[in-house]
Amino acid sequence: MIIGAGFAGYRTARTLSRLARGRADITLLNPTDYFLYLPLLPQVAAGILEPRRVTVSLSGTLRQVRLVLGEADRIDLDARTVHYTGPEGDGGSLSYDRLVLAAGSVNKLLPIPGVAEHAHGFRGLPEALYLRDHVTRQVELATATDDPASSAARCTFVVVGAGYTGTEVAAHGKLFSDAQVHKHPLRTGMRPRWLLLDIADRVLPELDERLSRTADRVLRERGVDVRMGTSVKEATREGVLLTDGEFVDTRTLVWCVGVRPDPLAESLGLPMERGRLLVDPQLRVPGRPEVFACGDAAAVPDPEKPGQYTPMTAQHAWRQGKVCAHNVAASLGDGEPRAYRHRDLGFLVDLGGVKAAANPLGVNLSGPAAGAVARGYHLAAMPGNRVRVAADWLLDAVLPRQAVQLGLVRSWSVPLDTASPELARVPSGPGRKRSGGEATESAKPQPAAEPARKQSGGEPAESRPGGEPAKKRPGPRPPTGPHLAPGPVKRTDSPDSPADPDHPVDPFEGDS
Ligand SMILES: Cc1cc2nc3c(=O)[nH]c(=O)nc-3n(C[C@H](O)[C@H](O)[C@H](O)COP(=O)(O)OP(=O)(O)OC[C@H]3O[C@@H](n4cnc5c(N)ncnc54)[C@H](O)[C@@H]3O)c2cc1C
16 A cells, blocks of 8 residues: 655555566555656746646556545554545545555745745645746736836746745746746836745755856846845735845745645654654664655655765655565565665756756756756656657747636635645535544535636635635644635644744755
8 A cells, every 4th residue: 555646656656566466456545646747847837838748647557556546644553544535525444464655745834924825835736837827817917007016016926945946936937927028018118027035045055056056147147036045024915025124016925945744644653753754774664564655755764874864856756666665575575675775866957948957977067958958857757748748848949838827726726834735725625524434624615715707817815715625634733823725724834843934944854
């Protein structure tokens, strides 16, 4: 039984089904029917790739694996059962002989006033689609107005967190909005303005300094306002107050300050390392030989850096998935267990256009060479859909990008403080039952959110109620206070999250 079909869980399922050759029942529990190739998500937000390109069908590629759609909300280690909630609110439980926990991570929130209400994360497909539409709409609204103040606020985009996600979102976003304005210049003559903030002293703080320098240079040449040593003190409907005292009028706050492990791991009451489930080098949970964990949700000892744990990256999750599958098979008498080892293959940061910053196998590259390596790497690394991705890239190279807003994902559909960023909230979604029949907050339907009537493709008021609450997760969750996302959504930052907005992002918690 594998929980989560991301990099780690998908690879575990795929490898295990090859090793088992029909001799094992493999069940994969995941809220969506696809594997999401997260590194290309910024290209979805920038309108380069259609959203389905970055997905890989689970049932289409894992033929020997039973796919159960749902989210695990409780694991009973003694009874060896997993309780889950399905997509239509119905629950169930699944029993297992071996369990692999690969539930990944969720957006990390810091307790900064207004952020939960006004910021959006960048962790799942709904958030990427929301951002694509939102940027398009802001530029269109700015184009139509004669009011310079309104135009400036709509065309100002603030991205917080200069890890690889924030850096890529800002780099692609600037190109995307510039292209729109190039076709339809703003009446006020302004240009879109993108700000990239981080409390760290450099862009890509957790990566090699040479990658930082390349990314910093490309961003500044492109006109992105890169402000290091700066964060958000307060977010409001009208804009954001920065820690340097400046108030920036904006309608867009993208929160990329990092991720924290999925809260499901904490609920097990097993030894943890900063929210990640502690495992041994063979990815086994100490004292529970039938339980394995890998990917972002697991603290895996790093053999290259004794005393440390592998960072939360796709590379590690993908390779750990393979080792995990071998060790699950070994635990059933097929083969020998192996320890997780890795060789650093370097890192790629796609900066849009033909530019990237990369250090494959330690060789530093920038410009078009890095861009070509980045695209080649992604095509090789994706477990499917390569031809469609390549076709979209080709079309993007020869045709103007399509900037239209479909308005399918509204602001309240993608709350920042959700434990399941892979699912968009829907108005009056089905209620969910706690395992054991106890009704959750969501069992009582909220009034449905009305569609925006007066703005084509627009947003309903952010405070509009209705919607499916976040899934029930065990463990204490302090309330966020009044927040405007639909339904009672629980925050996912740990109770010990730093109260100081200036607190640097912990590199061990990964970057989203
Ligand atoms: C925008 C973005 C860009 C990134 N770019 C890069 C990059 O360029 N290079 C890099 O190395 N890393 C990158 N990362 C980080 C990388 O994607 C993660 O480290 C990696 O996805 C971790 O893999 P995982 O399998 O642990 O988790 P995930 O890939 O997140 O998968 C977790 C899965 O578990 C499911 N799940 C969650 N909770 C439950 C539950 N309760 N029950 C059932 N299923 C559940 C989720 O729906 C998901 O399918 C990026 C991350 C983001 C967000």
